[in-house]
Amino acid sequence: MPRMNIAIDMMGGDFAPLEVVKGIQRYISRNEDAAVLFCIGDEEAIKPLIAEYNLPAAHIRIIHAPEVIGYHEPPTRALKEKKHSSISIGFHLLASGKADAFISAGNTGAMLVGTMYSIKTIEGISRPTIATIIPKLNGKTGLLLDVGLNADCKPEQLNQFALLGSLYARHILNIEDPRVGLLNVGEEEGKGNILAQTTYPLLKENSSINFTGNVEGRDFLQDKADVIVCDGFTGNIILKMAESIYDIAIARNLENDEYFHRFHYENYGGTPVLGVSKPVIIGHGISNDKAFMNMILVAEKMIATDFCETLKQAFHSEN
Amino acid sequence: MPRMNIAIDMMGGDFAPLEVVKGIQRYISRNEDAAVLFCIGDEEAIKPLIAEYNLPAAHIRIIHAPEVIGYHEPPTRALKEKKHSSISIGFHLLASGKADAFISAGNTGAMLVGTMYSIKTIEGISRPTIATIIPKLNGKTGLLLDVGLNADCKPEQLNQFALLGSLYARHILNIEDPRVGLLNVGEEEGKGNILAQTTYPLLKENSSINFTGNVEGRDFLQDKADVIVCDGFTGNIILKMAESIYDIAIARNLENDEYFHRFHYENYGGTPVLGVSKPVIIGHGISNDKAFMNMILVAEKMIATDFCETLKQAFHSEN
Numbered sequence: 001m002p003r004m005n006i007a008i009d010m011m012g013g014d015f016a017p018l019e020v021v022k023g024i025q026r027y028i029s030r031n032e033d034a035a036v037l038f039c040i041g042d043e044e045a046i047k048p049l050i051a052e053y054n055l056p057a058a059h060i061r062i063i064h065a066p067e068v069i070g071y072h073e074p075p076t077r078a079l080k081e082k083k084h085s086s087i088s089i090g091f092h093l094l095a096s097g098k099a100d101a102f103i104s105a106g107n108t109g110a111m112l113v114g115t116m117y118s119i120k121t122i123e124g125i126s127r128p129t130i131a132t133i134i135p136k137l138n139g140k141t142g143l144l145l146d147v148g149l150n151a152d153c154k155p156e157q158l159n160q161f162a163l164l165g166s167l168y169a170r171h172i173l174n175i176e177d178p179r180v181g182l183l184n185v186g187e188e189e190g191k192g193n194i195l196a197q198t199t200y201p202l203l204k205e206n207s208s209i210n211f212t213g214n215v216e217g218r219d220f221l222q223d224k225a226d227v228i229v230c231d232g233f234t235g236n237i238i239l240k241m242a243e244s245i246y247d248i249a250i251a252r253n254l255e256n257d258e259y260f261h262r263f264h265y266e267n268y269g270g271t272p273v274l275g276v277s278k279p280v281i282i283g284h285g286i287s288n289d290k291a292f293m294n295m296i297l298v299a300e301k302m303i304a305t306d307f308c309e310t311l312k313q314a315f316h317s318e319n
Numbered sequence: 320m321p322r323m324n325i326a327i328d329m330m331g332g333d334f335a336p337l338e339v340v341k342g343i344q345r346y347i348s349r350n351e352d353a354a355v356l357f358c359i360g361d362e363e364a365i366k367p368l369i370a371e372y373n374l375p376a377a378h379i380r381i382i383h384a385p386e387v388i389g390y391h392e393p394p395t396r397a398l399k400e401k402k403h404s405s406i407s408i409g410f411h412l413l414a415s416g417k418a419d420a421f422i423s424a425g426n427t428g429a430m431l432v433g434t435m436y437s438i439k440t441i442e443g444i445s446r447p448t449i450a451t452i453i454p455k456l457n458g459k460t461g462l463l464l465d466v467g468l469n470a471d472c473k474p475e476q477l478n479q480f481a482l483l484g485s486l487y488a489r490h491i492l493n494i495e496d497p498r499v500g501l502l503n504v505g506e507e508e509g510k511g512n513i514l515a516q517t518t519y520p521l522l523k524e525n526s527s528i529n530f531t532g533n534v535e536g537r538d539f540l541q542d543k544a545d546v547i548v549c550d551g552f553t554g555n556i557i558l559k560m561a562e563s564i565y566d567i568a569i570a571r572n573l574e575n576d577e578y579f580h581r582f583h584y585e586n587y588g589g590t591p592v593l594g595v596s597k598p599v600i601i602g603h604g605i606s607n608d609k610a611f612m613n614m615i616l617v618a619e620k621m622i623a624t625d626f627c628e629t630l631k632q633a634f635h636s637e638n
Contacts, residue, residue, distance in 0.1 A: 151504060194470075216559050217561075233553065234553050236504040237504065237539075238557075240539075245564065247540070
């Protein structure tokens with residue numbers, strides 16, 4: 001009997017539901033102890049695909065959702081009006097405890113609004129955040145946050161992101177004693193905009209993290225820190241610029257270069273929302289099978305390590 | 320008789336004065352109508368090199384500077400205490416009208432402080448700015464500003480940067496009717512942090528520029544806009560990250576790739592300070608001969624087109 005239930009939006013993403021089904025197949029085929037997938041979507045569209053790809057019944061529960069929230073719908077209104085959309089149902093399953101995690105590559109805004117309104121923010125956390133993986137030149141992996149949930153940030157929030165990112169790096173990315181860096185325009189304390197200047201002393205005094213100082217744009221792909229914190233405006237621009245490095249690779253016929261390929265979104269495994277009481281993973285709109293498989297693997301690991309409980313305890317003891 | 324005088328700091332940069340001399344040689348050898356170079360530095364160090372590289376006497380005036388401002392000296396104090404440093408003398412020549420432009424790859428902070436205190440900001444301009452070249456995937460060239468002079472910005476300042484950048488793109492980069500984009504986290508108006516949200520309507524209403532909307536991180540190397548405006552914190556991080564793309568190329572043995580090579584700092588020709596009444600070009604600390612040649616060429620073009628006068632008129636009519 002599988003020990004966890006992961007809800008997944010079968011209708012989210014440009015290539016849904018086909019690539020979602022293929023991603024589930026890849027996930028199940030490599031995991032003997034795979035989770036049960038709650039496949040939320042238009043029954044008529046997904047049933048034949050699930051049959052075609054031989055997804056094993058013991059791991060699949062189809063949950064019919066007659067509505068879909070489109071990419072360009074205003075999130076709050078869409079969630080309110082489309083109670084039977086795959087995203088609304090996913091959050092309902094998560095909030096009620098039937099599912100242990102929820103994954104979607106659908107409307108990002110609806111995913112964020114849904115997270116904020118249906119899943120509680122962990123006590124003591126001012127604002128949840130979203131993070132992305134950084135592929136470093138030396139082969140290692142780092143974490144950048146916030147990458148867009150909080151366009152304007154306060155120093156206290158960046159300080160919390162530092163702890164959230166550290167815990168994610170340690171428990172999900174298996175980085176021991178992760179080094180935290182502050183994204184900045186110079187190396188020395190006192191450099192930067194007002195936000196960076198006022199955040200630096202908070203990070204320096206934070207005994208729950210291993211703060212190692214400022215990280216400049218040129219060090220971004222180097223191994224100067226494992227977790228880099230910044231406001232969501234800067235982080236989002238960097239995230240998208242890093243993705244465009246893969247576009248350069250394609251344009252220069254280098255998409256098979258081992259390093260450049262690591263910038264391919266499919267390897268990220270989606271963007272976890274950190275700081276809320278249950279695992280929510282938001283996928284890229286163009287997610288393919290590998291991306292969906294990786295998102296399920298991240299969700300699985302967050303459940304298996306009881307990551308949200310770790311956050312609760314960490315921020316409980318902070319207060 | 321050469322028509323212009325360009326002052327250059329022979330002591331600025333990790334490879335000075337040798338690379339400066341070589342850069343001057345490259346510049347003079349390809350320009351029949353080359354400017355006179357005021358070579359400011361330690362006479363004993365530069366005289367033999369100037370002889371060795373056969374720099375023609377008609378184009379060279381050696382100006383002895385017994386002091387040098389080091390890379391790690393606090394700018395304001397260094398400028399005050401070292402009146403006979405190459406940077407102090409350069410600004411003196413520029414301010415007094417003896418030189419038409421000043422170039423240095425020395426202490427960036429001292430160059431910025433020197434600019435602010437010895438050269439007037441053009442009337443009507445709230446804050447000068449520094450810009451960098453963006454090498455686009457389609458072979459074209461764009462401009463990003465501010466890249467670090469103003470870590471915190473007001474919307475009115477970004478609006479002025481848009482005009483400064485447009486004029487630079489038109490007159491120095493020869494881009495006709497340059498399109499201006501606002502660096503942002505989404506395409507639609509209303510997206511972004513408070514700064515971006517409040518800047519957008521100003522740009523939209525600015526009839527002196529050709530505003531074409533928001534530019535996301537992923538469009539940064541695409542040809543969506545010719546001039547991209549942002550605050551100096553974000554701009555500096557992007558500038559340094561773009562430079563690190565060349566580091567990736569080296570690590571992947573691609574430094575000779577035609578596109579990646581365009582990220583090499585030597586092609587930038589330094590960073591012009593825009594919004595002040597005379598041309599000042601700040602070079603990268605690791606500037607080589609080509610970088611110095613390009614900086615002289617940019618200074619020459621700024622003088623030849625009377626660029627600062629264009630700015631004065633543009634901002635005069637704005638007020």
